Structure formats: C-alpha cells, structure tokens
Amino acid sequence: MSAVFRRSPIIFDRKAVEKKGSLGWEVVLEFEGEGGGPWLVDLSHLQRWDYQHMELDSTAPFGLSVPAEPGQVFIQNDKCIARMNRTQAMITCLRTGDSIETRRAVEFTDMTDAYCMLAVVGPETPCVMEHVSNLDLFKPGRKMPFLTQGPIMHIPAQVVTLDAGCVLMSFSRGYGQSFADAILHAASGCGLRPGGKSVFNKRFFQKHE
Amino acid sequence: MSFTITCPICGERDVYEFHFGGRDRGPPPSHDNLTIEEYLRYAQFRTTRTEAQLEWWFHSNGCGSWFTTWRNPANNREEKPQEMSNDQQ
Numbered sequence: 001m002s003a004v005f006r007r008s009p010i011i012f013d014r015k016a017v018e019k020k021g022s023l024g025w026e027v028v029l030e031f032e033g034e035g036g037g038p039w040l041v042d043l044s045h046l047q048r049w050d051y052q053h054m055e056l057d058s059t060a061p062f063g064l065s066v067p068a069e070p071g072q073v074f075i076q077n078d079k080c081i082a083r084m085n086r087t088q089a090m091i092t093c094l095r096t097g098d099s100i101e102t103r104r105a106v107e108f109t110d111m112t113d114a115y116c117m118l119a120v121v122g123p124e125t126p127c128v129m130e131h132v133s134n135l136d137l138f139k140p141g142r143k144m145p146f147l148t149q150g151p152i153m154h155i156p157a158q159v160v161t162l163d164a165g166c167v168l169m170s171f172s173r174g175y176g177q178s179f180a181d182a183i184l185h186a187a188s189g190c191g192l193r194p195g196g197k198s199v200f201n202k203r204f205f206q207k208h209e
Numbered sequence: 210m211s212f213t214i215t216c217p218i219c220g221e222r223d224v225y226e227f228h229f230g231g232r233d234r235g236p237p238p239s240h241d242n243l244t245i246e247e248y249l250r251y252a253q254f255r256t257t258r259t260e261a262q263l264e265w266w267f268h269s270n271g272c273g274s275w276f277t278t279w280r281n282p283a284n285n286r287e288e289k290p291q292e293m294s295n296d297q298q
Contacts (some may be wrong), residue, residue: 070218070272085218085272110213134223150226151270 005040008044009116009176012194020197022096023047038122039195040184043168044176046117047093047100050109056087061107062100064091073145075159078205080168082147082160090147092117092168094204096197116176118183120167121195121203128187129167137161153182166203178200212285218272224285230265232258233277259283261290 004024018029025045051061059066064076067083074081078095090111093100120128126138133152137159148159157171171179184192215221238251260280267273279289288294 085274149268149272150222154270156270 006045006113008042008179009173010044010118011177012040012180013041014194016196018196019197020096027096028196029198031194033193034195034199035139035191035193036122036194037195037199038120038124038128038187038190039199040180040192040203041119041121041195041197041200042146042180043117043119043197043200044115044173045096046112046173048115048117048170049091051089051091051107052087052109054085054087055106057088059107061091073147075084075145075162080145080160080162084147084149084158084159090139090170092170097199113171114173115181116173117168117170118180119200120169120183120192121165121199123165124190124192125165125167127190128183128192131186131190132183133159135159137167153179153186155179162204163207166200213267213287214280215278215287216266216268216271216273217276218276220267221273224269226268226270228267228269230267230275231255233263233265240281257282 008025012031014031014033016028016030018034020027020029022045027045053059056066057068062079064079065074065080066081066089067074068083070083072083078093080092080094082090083157085091107131115130129137133150135148135150137148139160145160145162150159150163152159152169152171155170155171155200162168212224213221214224214227221224232255234251259282261279263277264280265277267276278287280286281288
C-alpha cells in the first residue's frame, strides 16, 4: 500500500536544516540562517476543521468548550477553537503529528487540505502586520487570544492573535505562495524571514504549557 | 469615497470589505390578486433617497454575514431616521 503524500502550497526559497515527516506532510522544523526574527512560519500541515451546529453553545467538539461570543478564542489541549459567528467555529490542532480522526458527524468539515495557514512569530509581529493590513489586530483592552475576520492584502482571511508576538493567518490554499512572497517582500524592512515549525513551538508551547 | 459600516459580528470596518445588497424593501407582495405591474414595481423600481434608509450589506471580505443597517446615502453616515431617533429619546 502506498503512503499518502501531501504538499504544502508554500515553498520557501531557503535550505532546510531539519525536517520531519508528519501524516504525509514534510514539515520543516528549521531553516538555514533563521536569525533573530521575526519569522514567517508555514503551518499548512496543521489539522483544521470547521464546525457548524445550530445550538453551538450546547456542544463540545473534541471535548472543547465553545466560546460564547463571535471573535473569542480558547486554547485547550493544544487545540485552538475560535468562534466565527452564531453557528460556526474553527478548530485547529496546533501540535504537529497528532493524528486526530475526523469525526464522521455532519457538523465537522475537514479543512486541512483546503486552507493555508501561516504564522508571524517574534516581537516585531505588530510591525509586520501593519505593513499588510489595516485591521486592528492588537486592539488594546481586547483579551488575547481573539479572532479577526477580514482582508490581509485584499485576501479574506481568519486571523487569530495569540499574543503580541504571534499571529496565525488562515486563508484559501490557492493564495498561499503569492501571499507568502508578498508578505516577505512587504515586511522585509522589519526583517521578516522564513522560519521553521520549531520557532512557533518555542513561542507557543512554552507560553501555554 | 470611503466610509465605515458596522458589522454585527466584526464591528466597524471599511466599506470596501462589504458588498451592497440594496435598500430593504420589506417582504414581497402577496401573490393573491397580484398584477404584473405591481410585481414589476416591487422587483424593478428603485428610489433614490437623501434620507436614512434601512439597507442590506454583505461582509464579503470578513465574516460572510448578511445584515441590515440604517445609513444615510446623503452623507454615508450610519444613522436612523429623525423620527426613530426621537422615539428612542
């Protein structure tokens, strides 16, 4: 039986120092010359679902509590659940390699292969995002993490602000390579460069464990 | 030209994130004894107004929701008609 081979929509023009296979994806953990950040990290391999239910508040997909208000985000068991509107939530498994079987219930739609996910990591993240969007992604007084739905470089995207130094952006897969090239060019003044998954792990899991 | 529209889910955003869905004209007329002229008047005729009107908007570049909001086309501000504002006071 042949193994499943899955490919990210994004290829960075950098040499990978360390790679890891995960569920058919080839995940780069570290690139050559990553430097001190900020970094653009390709997280397209992370499993992601859209969850839809008429009575969203009374459900617990994967055992997760659903946020009460649209825009709210909960981080539980290495999964990020973000409420999009009255009936829909977005669930992302942030840990590489955890194979979670997609539930056969009609409420779940596996979006992993339909979406591209990128993270901007590093203390200069606000500087990077200011170059590509006029959305208020770091609104003072708003409790982080939170979800913003709006355009990044005119592309409809779902943006989760995890903290002041880490932002997750997901959008349709077809935009992936152009989006990555454009943001690297636009934020080159801030020092943005490709980073491996380890950069995200160091930032995220140290903070949330 | 630019102004803002307030989405009930995402809050106040640039109008370029939205698609205009037209003035809210209420439910379609009853089909009982409906003449072609009456139906065409409902379906085709539009009135240009210079006062606040209830409008449909679609947040196409955001959350993807349809909603109604009051807007005055004369100044592009989100405001209710004078009589409704007075009623609320």
